[in-house]
Amino acid sequence: MTAIRIDHVSKAYARHRHLTRGVKESLLHLPDVIRRVRAEPFRALDNICLEVRKGEAVGIIGANGSGKSTMLALIAGVIEPEAGTIEVHGRVAPLLELGAGFHYELTGRENIVLNGVLMGLTRREVAERMEAIVAFSGLEAWLNEPIRTYSSGMVARLGFSVAVHLDPEILLVDEILAVGDAHFQAKCYDRLDEFRRQGVTIVIVTHARAEVQRLCERAVWLDGGKIAMQGEPEAVLEAYAKS
Amino acid sequence: MTALAIASVTRPRLSYIADLILVLVQKEMKVRYKNSALGYAWSVANPLVFTAVYCVALGVFLRLQIPGYPYPLFLIAGQFPWQWLASSMGGAPMVFIANASLIKKVRFPRHVLVASSVLSDAIHFLLTIPVVVLLLLWYGFAPSWSWLPGIPLLAFAQFLTVYGAALAVASVNVVFRDLERLVGIFLQALFFLTPVVYSVSIVPLQYHVWIRLNPVAPLIRAWQKLFLDGHLDPLLVAAAYLSGLVCLAVGSLIYRALSPRFGELV
Numbered sequence: 001m002t003a004i005r006i007d008h009v010s011k012a013y014a015r016h017r018h019l020t021r022g023v024k025e026s027l028l029h030l031p032d033v034i035r036r037v038r039a040e041p042f043r044a045l046d047n048i049c050l051e052v053r054k055g056e057a058v059g060i061i062g063a064n065g066s067g068k069s070t071m072l073a074l075i076a077g078v079i080e081p082e083a084g085t086i087e088v089h090g091r092v093a094p095l096l097e098l099g100a101g102f103h104y105e106l107t108g109r110e111n112i113v114l115n116g117v118l119m120g121l122t123r124r125e126v127a128e129r130m131e132a133i134v135a136f137s138g139l140e141a142w143l144n145e146p147i148r149t150y151s152s153g154m155v156a157r158l159g160f161s162v163a164v165h166l167d168p169e170i171l172l173v174d175e176i177l178a179v180g181d182a183h184f185q186a187k188c189y190d191r192l193d194e195f196r197r198q199g200v201t202i203v204i205v206t207h208a209r210a211e212v213q214r215l216c217e218r219a220v221w222l223d224g225g226k227i228a229m230q231g232e233p234e235a236v237l238e239a240y241a242k243s
Numbered sequence: 244m245t246a247l248a249i250a251s252v253t254r255p256r257l258s259y260i261a262d263l264i265l266v267l268v269q270k271e272m273k274v275r276y277k278n279s280a281l282g283y284a285w286s287v288a289n290p291l292v293f294t295a296v297y298c299v300a301l302g303v304f305l306r307l308q309i310p311g312y313p314y315p316l317f318l319i320a321g322q323f324p325w326q327w328l329a330s331s332m333g334g335a336p337m338v339f340i341a342n343a344s345l346i347k348k349v350r351f352p353r354h355v356l357v358a359s360s361v362l363s364d365a366i367h368f369l370l371t372i373p374v375v376v377l378l379l380l381w382y383g384f385a386p387s388w389s390w391l392p393g394i395p396l397l398a399f400a401q402f403l404t405v406y407g408a409a410l411a412v413a414s415v416n417v418v419f420r421d422l423e424r425l426v427g428i429f430l431q432a433l434f435f436l437t438p439v440v441y442s443v444s445i446v447p448l449q450y451h452v453w454i455r456l457n458p459v460a461p462l463i464r465a466w467q468k469l470f471l472d473g474h475l476d477p478l479l480v481a482a483a484y485l486s487g488l489v490c491l492a493v494g495s496l497i498y499r500a501l502s503p504r505f506g507e508l509v
Contacts, residue, residue, distance in 0.1 A: 013507060077350040079506035097348040103270055105277050110270075117266045118349055122259055146277075 001054040002089065003170055003201040004075055009048045009084030011070055012041035044070040046225040047084070054090070055199040059212035059233060061240055062222035068205040071222070072096060072172050075203065090169030090201065093119065097174070099159030104148035108139055108158055111147055115162045129165045136191075137161035138184070157184055164191045171195060173204040189214070209237055255352055263351065267359035272366065286367045287374055290326040294319050297440050309442045312471055313382050319375060320470040321439040321463045324397075327368035328405055328459060329430055331361045335409035336416040336423035343509040353502055357413050361406045365398060375470055387473025396475070397465055400483040404462060407490030414494075414501045417508050437463055458486040 045067045052058050060068045073079045074086055076094035101118045102111045112133055116126035134140055137157050139150075147155055171192075192215060195202065206212060212219050212233050219236035221229045223243075229236050276282045294315065301307045302314035309317040338356050339346060346353060372394070376386050416422040436453070437460050438446070446454065454460050461482035468474045 073347070073506065076348075078347060080503050092350075094349065097344065100349045101342075101345050103274060105274050106270065110273065114266055114270055117263055118345070118351055120259075120351070123262045123266065 002051055002087070003054045003056070004050070004052040004089070004203070005085075005087040006048055006050040006071075006074075007085045007087075009045060009074065009081045009086060010043065011045040011067075011074060011079070012043045012082050014041050043225050045074070045081075048225075048227060050220065050227065050230075052201060052203060054201055055196075056218065057196055057202040057204070057216045059216035059219045060203065060205045060222060061207070061212060061219055061237070062228075066222040067225040068222055069096075069174055072174050072203065072205055075170075076172055088170065091120075091167065092170045092172060093163060093166040093168030094172045095160075095163045095174065096172065097159075098156045098163065102147060102155065102159065105146050107146055108137075108143045108150070109134075111158065112162055115159065116166075119162065119166055121166065133161045133165050136164065136187075153181060153184070160184075160188060164188075164195075168195075168200060170201045170203070173202065173206075175206055209241075212237060260352060260355060263355045264359050264362065267355060268363050268366070271359060271363040275363075283370065287371050290319075290323050290371060291374065293326070294322045297322070301440055307441065310444060316378055316382050316384065317442065317467065317471065318440060319378055320467045321437075323368060323371050323375060324401065324463060324466040325434065325437070325439050326371075327364050327401065329434070330367075331364045331405045331409055332412065332426060332430055334360055334364075335412040336426055338409070338413040339417050339505060339509055340420075346505050346509050353505060354410060354498055357410045358406060361402060361409055364405075365402060369394075369398070379470070384471070389473045389475050390469065393469045393475045396480060397462065397469060397483065400465075400480065400487045401462055403487030404459065404483070404490045407487070407492070407494035410494035411490075411497045414498045417505055418501060433457075433459065438467075439463055442467070458490070461486065 048067075048071070060071060062068050070079070072094070073096065074081055075088060076092060076096060077088070078094070078096075099111070099115055101115055103114065106114065109130075112130065113123065113126050116129070116133075117123060121129070134143060137160075139154060139158060139161075142150060142154065147158065150158070173192075192202065196215070202215065204211065204215060216233050218230065219233040220227060221236050221240045228243075229239055275286075279285060281288075297318055298315045302318070307314060335357065338360055339353065342356055345351075379386060412422060412426055437457055438454060443451065443454055443460075443464065461479045465476055465479035465483055468476050468479065
């Protein structure tokens with residue numbers, strides 16, 4: 001069973017170029033200017049094919065700007081590909097950012113509702129999970145305080161606690177685990193292991209070698225928008241480290 | 244359990260959209276009133292101050308008279324609904340841009356951001372209606388039973404108009420940021436071209452055609468008639484709904500064309 005199928009997908013971003021010639025010159029040579037701007041888009045992903053099986057955990061590694069986050073954003077459906085198709089089978093929880101939509105004037109409890117509904121739960125589903133979310137976060141004592149009084153680690157804990165209660169079938173994780181104290185991190189990893197046992201598909205973007213080794217059964221190394229290598233995590237990490 | 248499916252394939256259910264809008268409106272209301280001691284007073288103060296200034300400048304200094312009504316009363320009947328329109332439209336250009344991090348990271352129907360901002364302005368408008376009542380009583384007028392069907396009817400027409408226009412402005416401003424400035428200027432102009440501080444009855448006949456072309460004039464005039472005379476003018480209501488539907492259609496088309504690229508442009 002395939003969870004995610006990425007088929008010959010390319011994504012280019014228009015470069016923001018200044019009109020180097022000045023307005024008048026640019027207007028006089030408009031077709032030329034347009035051609036130049038069109039000719040030099042930034043190719044974030046170039047003809048990528050990738051299949052992720054149901055229940056598989058895939059780690060995406062690569063240098064900054066190699067297209068990792070673009071790939072996750074495409075799978076999450078927040079941007080659309082230039083060419084190619086993406087199929088996603090199952091409920092996606094895109095953890096591209098913890099606590100998306102959090103408002104600092106609202107209390108922890110109010111933010112759980114806001115974030116949960118934005119992430120796709122109904123208000124009733126959030127209410128049913130409230131107790132579990134609060135217990136997981138360990139922030140009972142702070143729940144009725146505005147989160148501007150929280151430390152950044154506490155905010156991240158709250159966000160992660162909502163995220164792991166979304167009952168996802170596919171979890172997209174973008175470098176968000178480096179938060180919270182050691183104790184909470186251990187709790188996050190336990191939860192991810194639990195997701196794996198339950199057969200949740202996980203795609204994780206990370207710079208942390210240990211995360212890939214611990215969690216993933218396959219690593220994909222992106223370089224300049226192309227897949228440079230993929231396969232057994234140790235081998236791919238080794239090759240990436242040498243590059 | 245199907246709610247999360249929005250992230251992949253199926254269209255979100257209506258009840259989920261309603262939840263989303265409700266939660267976002269609650270957020271706006273809470274944020275607006277938190278840390279402000281006077282709370283409600285602020286949402287009344289703004290239109291009241293404007294009304295007072297126009298009363299002095301136009302009613303007292305220029306001695307503008309509206310046949311049949313004390314000028315302050317006439318002014319407030321149009322000024323309050325206008326204030327809703329103006330604050331929604333004034334905020335519209337920034338709706339998507341201010342929520343950039345959300346749009347880039349979470350997949351949800353983005354139009355709910357516009358809907359919830361317009362709705363919370365609508366609630367503020369409805370909360371100011373008691374002030375209209377007080378002023379009516381003060382001048383020896385009285386509210387009418389026709390308000391009961393009239394207020395929801397006109398408020399819905401205004402919601403369609405403002406939501407449609409705000410959706411268009413918010414979407415276009417993502418690709419063309421200068422629009423924000425243009426909207427400010429346009430609103431200023433539209434205010435004086437709409438019969439808010441004057442009534443149609445004192446406009447020379449040869450200019451009436453221009454007022455008929457103004458898409459928000461029927462709405463404002465319908466509010467004035469409802470608040471001042473307790474009369475729900477069917478022709479004005481029909482015209483208000485017509486322009487509401489046109490705004491909604493145009494706004495939706497523009498949103499549909501531009502929203503797929505929001506994720507990379509905001």
